[in-house]
Amino acid sequence: MPTVSMTVNGKEVSAEVETRTLLVQFLRDHIGLTGTHVGCDTSQCGACVVHVDGKALKSCTRLAVQCEGASVTTIEGLAANGALHPMQQAFHENHGLQCGFCTPGMIMSAVDMVERLGNKLDEKTIRQELEGNICRCTGYHNIVKSIAAGAEAMK
Amino acid sequence: MTEKGIGAAVLRREDRRFVTGKGQYVDDLNRAGQAHACFVRSAQAHAEIRKVDVSRAKSAPGVITVLTGEDVAADKLGSLPCGWGITNKDGTAMAEPGWPVLAQGRVRYVGEAIAMVIATTRQGARDAAELVEVDTSPLPVVVQATDAGKKGAPQLHEAAANNQCFDWEIGDRAATDAAIKASAKVVSLDIVNQRLVPNAMEPRAALAEFDTNSGLLTLHCACQAPHAMRLLLGAFVLNQAEHKFRVVAPDVGGGFGSKIPPYAEYAALCWAARRLGQPVKWTSSRSEAFLTDAHGRDHVTRAELGLDKDGRFTALRVSTVANLGAYLSAFGPLIPTYLYATLFAGQYTTPAIHAEVRAMFTNTTPVDAYRGAGRPEATYMLERLVETAARELGMDPAELRRRNFVAADAFPYQTPVALLYDSGDYAGALDKALELADVKGFAKRRAEAAKRGMARGIGYSTPIEATGAAPSAIAGQLGARAGLYESAEVRFNPTGSVTVFSGSHSHGQGHATTFAQIVASTLGVPYENVEVVEGDTARTQFGMGTYGSRSTSVGGSAIVKACDKIIAKGKKIAAHLLEASEGDIEFENGNFTVSGTDRTKNIAEIAFAAYVPHNYPLETLEPGLNEQAFFDPANFNFPYGAYICEVEVDPETGFTRIERFTAIDDVGNVINPLIVHGQVQGGVAQGIGQAMFEQGVYDESGQLLTGSLMDYCLPRADDVPSIDSGLTVTPCPFNPLGVKGCGEMGTIGSTPAVINAILDALKDYGVSDIQMPATPLRVWQAIRNGSAPQAAE
Numbered sequence A: 001m002p003t004v005s006m007t008v009n010g011k012e013v014s015a016e017v018e019t020r021t022l023l024v025q026f027l028r029d030h031i032g033l034t035g036t037h038v039g040c041d042t043s044q045c046g047a048c049v050v051h052v053d054g055k056a057l058k059s060c061t062r063l064a065v066q067c068e069g070a071s072v073t074t075i076e077g078l079a080a081n082g083a084l085h086p087m088q089q090a091f092h093e094n095h096g097l098q099c100g101f102c103t104p105g106m107i108m109s110a111v112d113m114v115e116r117l118g119n120k121l122d123e124k125t126i127r128q129e130l131e132g133n134i135c136r137c138t139g140y141h142n143i144v145k146s147i148a149a150g151a152e153a154m155k
Numbered sequence B: 001m002t003e004k005g006i007g008a009a010v011l012r013r014e015d016r017r018f019v020t021g022k023g024q025y026v027d028d029l030n031r032a033g034q035a036h037a038c039f040v041r042s043a044q045a046h047a048e049i050r051k052v053d054v055s056r057a058k059s060a061p062g063v064i065t066v067l068t069g070e071d072v073a074a075d076k077l078g079s080l081p082c083g084w085g086i087t088n089k090d091g092t093a094m095a096e097p098g099w100p101v102l103a104q105g106r107v108r109y110v111g112e113a114i115a116m117v118i119a120t121t122r123q124g125a126r127d128a129a130e131l132v133e134v135d136t137s138p139l140p141v142v143v144q145a146t147d148a149g150k151k152g153a154p155q156l157h158e159a160a161a162n163n164q165c166f167d168w169e170i171g172d173r174a175a176t177d178a179a180i181k182a183s184a185k186v187v188s189l190d191i192v193n194q195r196l197v198p199n200a201m202e203p204r205a206a207l208a209e210f211d212t213n214s215g216l217l218t219l220h221c222a223c224q225a226p227h228a229m230r231l232l233l234g235a236f237v238l239n240q241a242e243h244k245f246r247v248v249a250p251d252v253g254g255g256f257g258s259k260i261p262p263y264a265e266y267a268a269l270c271w272a273a274r275r276l277g278q279p280v281k282w283t284s285s286r287s288e289a290f291l292t293d294a295h296g297r298d299h300v301t302r303a304e305l306g307l308d309k310d311g312r313f314t315a316l317r318v319s320t321v322a323n324l325g326a327y328l329s330a331f332g333p334l335i336p337t338y339l340y341a342t343l344f345a346g347q348y349t350t351p352a353i354h355a356e357v358r359a360m361f362t363n364t365t366p367v368d369a370y371r372g373a374g375r376p377e378a379t380y381m382l383e384r385l386v387e388t389a390a391r392e393l394g395m396d397p398a399e400l401r402r403r404n405f406v407a408a409d410a411f412p413y414q415t416p417v418a419l420l421y422d423s424g425d426y427a428g429a430l431d432k433a434l435e436l437a438d439v440k441g442f443a444k445r446r447a448e449a450a451k452r453g454m455a456r457g458i459g460y461s462t463p464i465e466a467t468g469a470a471p472s473a474i475a476g477q478l479g480a481r482a483g484l485y486e487s488a489e490v491r492f493n494p495t496g497s498v499t500v501f502s503g504s505h506s507h508g509q510g511h512a513t514t515f516a517q518i519v520a521s522t523l524g525v526p527y528e529n530v531e532v533v534e535g536d537t538a539r540t541q542f543g544m545g546t547y548g549s550r551s552t553s554v555g556g557s558a559i560v561k562a563c564d565k566i567i568a569k570g571k572k573i574a575a576h577l578l579e580a581s582e583g584d585i586e587f588e589n590g591n592f593t594v595s596g597t598d599r600t601k602n603i604a605e606i607a608f609a610a611y612v613p614h615n616y617p618l619e620t621l622e623p624g625l626n627e628q629a630f631f632d633p634a635n636f637n638f639p640y641g642a643y644i645c646e647v648e649v650d651p652e653t654g655f656t657r658i659e660r661f662t663a664i665d666d667v668g669n670v671i672n673p674l675i676v677h678g679q680v681q682g683g684v685a686q687g688i689g690q691a692m693f694e695q696g697v698y699d700e701s702g703q704l705l706t707g708s709l710m711d712y713c714l715p716r717a718d719d720v721p722s723i724d725s726g727l728t729v730t731p732c733p734f735n736p737l738g739v740k741g742c743g744e745m746g747t748i749g750s751t752p753a754v755i756n757a758i759l760d761a762l763k764d765y766g767v768s769d770i771q772m773p774a775t776p777l778r779v780w781q782a783i784r785n786g787s788a789p790q791a792a793e
């Protein structure tokens, strides 16, 4: 079995994995970061979104060994020194989550959205940009509000 | 102190762990030495099992054991239980064939578990599952409930002649027939309420452990009702006594009904853990979820509504065939009967109603509760009929409704189909919706859309539902095999903080926040000093769990009842400490005061005195301040609302967009408006999903064609609109909080509003009916097939 090493949330990690291990399994099962979720097996739901080398990625679509040497940020790495990231805070303040299962992926996608498109995001843009993330609980209404507010707050 | 009490939009305290990735869902849990299970599932919808050869799988690397239906039989596991019995028209009991934990001799739907492979790793179990050889001979298949009763149809169960589970009725048939006959106008519709797949985003998961020393079996599973799970699995399947069986439902990622039943996998895991003395874990894949999570809806209905010459409803006659799938799921029989036909009065005074429902077994995934469970099917049928009647009579649909509403001064109102409505002002909600939706401005918007070549339509729905299940005595008469109260324990700790234990279960509903608000208001303690505990049979005394929008009205009321007992005991303690008589003690805002004086003790001081009883009436009163209560409601409660949807259809493509959606709900008193609106918004999106996107499709061989999120269309952010939601408040008189359920209204109310709006948009094209989901293809075809001449262009 190959050993794979990468930086996750600023920490060097490495583990021996089967080649077929997905990045999401590596994060969850090998290094114990269970905030990244698995909601499907067809890369539709976006519960597994993390940032790899600064870009949002569905971590169920990449093998761990493909991420050798990469820098990965997961939902656990977003809050700095105990203070919530502005996007996390915005989801809280706008009731942008119910069961919370889609939330890590939503927040990681949202932060990426702001980094790509800037701090002024209108409803239409947010809704279209969320095409890779499914939420079954909120009806998206408050997720859209959260992301608009979080984008502002990230200035 | 009450700024975070009842009525305040308190931000949810559970959010922090979820937004930081620290939620603890079942798949996040691991135990030292745990094994992993993988289920070998039937690829055929109906087949005789000739042989299950596990020899190769057993010798694969890392495999601990492989168990099959024969092992289930040898270990005498019981059949998966059904929680509700229905009585046929002729007084006989429904057919109740068994459902083995692992298939025995025959499989009856694609996805049915045949064998369980247990290995040291998840991947190892999956690999070995591929090596299990199942030798079958295929049998003919039936998937539609309307085909299942036909002559010569393949038979699923010996215990269910003609595939029929039951043939049930409610209401006065003779009176209804006569009233229909005498009606000035009869409107009829043939409706398919299509099969849906619930798709909570967290797939089901379980981790079972067995302590060989104590004999304690512990099951962590993604479920909505841990005590009910323990009761049903322990007593009926596993023969595991409750004091040696703990069920924990930690963070659960959505349920919508699909996480109520005691599924085969949970029983199998418990059994395996007990056999092996080793923890065993299983997490469903999404593909497995599509095949094995209980599905929802799947009704075929013929409905007729009679009206007199003034547009007053005279009678409603409904005949439904319901698909129960291959086996009886826990509440399968309840959904198309008492949760369905009892809602047929809607918000209206229809004097005569009769409904008959035949429920059939087919070679499909078992059907059970999905958000709304029976009530969306009822409401869709009724609200479509009402709007069709308005269109055919050339009447304003709002006016037709108003003419038939139960009047605000007519409560309590007895319907002809068993329910006693509690309270309401239906016209008030409709008026508010008309205003918020700017219905006055619709004609202008329609004309403006027409200029752009778009067909704009408006549709209404005025739903009602029954929540807060249920008065146990009534439920028992109707076939419930359990009580339906809720329990709570309110425990003061010695230094004044409060721990609340509830039998409800939150899987997104925010109980940790809402219930703490209730306690803060009732006991006058700071919200921050209240902790809410749920989801663990070892911590909460008992509970029936969360479904049917019951948690606040039943579970919250149990908490209030326990708080009342705390106050009653507190008065005794205060009387002693203040040297007054108990009758002179008043309680308000957390303070016990001798009436008419300033002599007072706050509740924290009382709690301290109760736990450090140095100055305490020990001869007449026990120390401690910890009370338990069970609340069994005297009636259901009946939230209602008025929904208005506005769509634009592109007649060239059939593409439909919801431009505005207005939802006015009356859920009685509101504990936390933030959460109530959130529930409505999420519910509306699911209802829109049924109207426009979702459908579980089987081919004739019983293969689920919509078996993944690539084929089954869940609404995405860009498919649904923002929701304009508002509330009116008519308190429920049947519970101390005056609340009604809010979890399902959005789903129940929105579906007919959407379809009514689409049909309004298409009326100029000669389209009067469309089946769900109204996909662009269906809308386009409807326009092409419509009777309007321009449609042929």
Ligand code: FES
Residues within 6 Å of the ligand: A037, A038, A039, A040, A041, A042, A043, A044, A045, A046, A047, A048, A049, A058, A059, A060, A061
């Ligand atoms: S797990 Fe669903 S997209 Fe990755």
Ligand code: FES
Residues within 6 Å of the ligand: A096, A097, A098, A099, A100, A101, A102, A103, A134, A135, A136, A137, A138, B201, B253, B254, B508
């Ligand atoms: S909050 Fe439950 S799936 Fe989004």
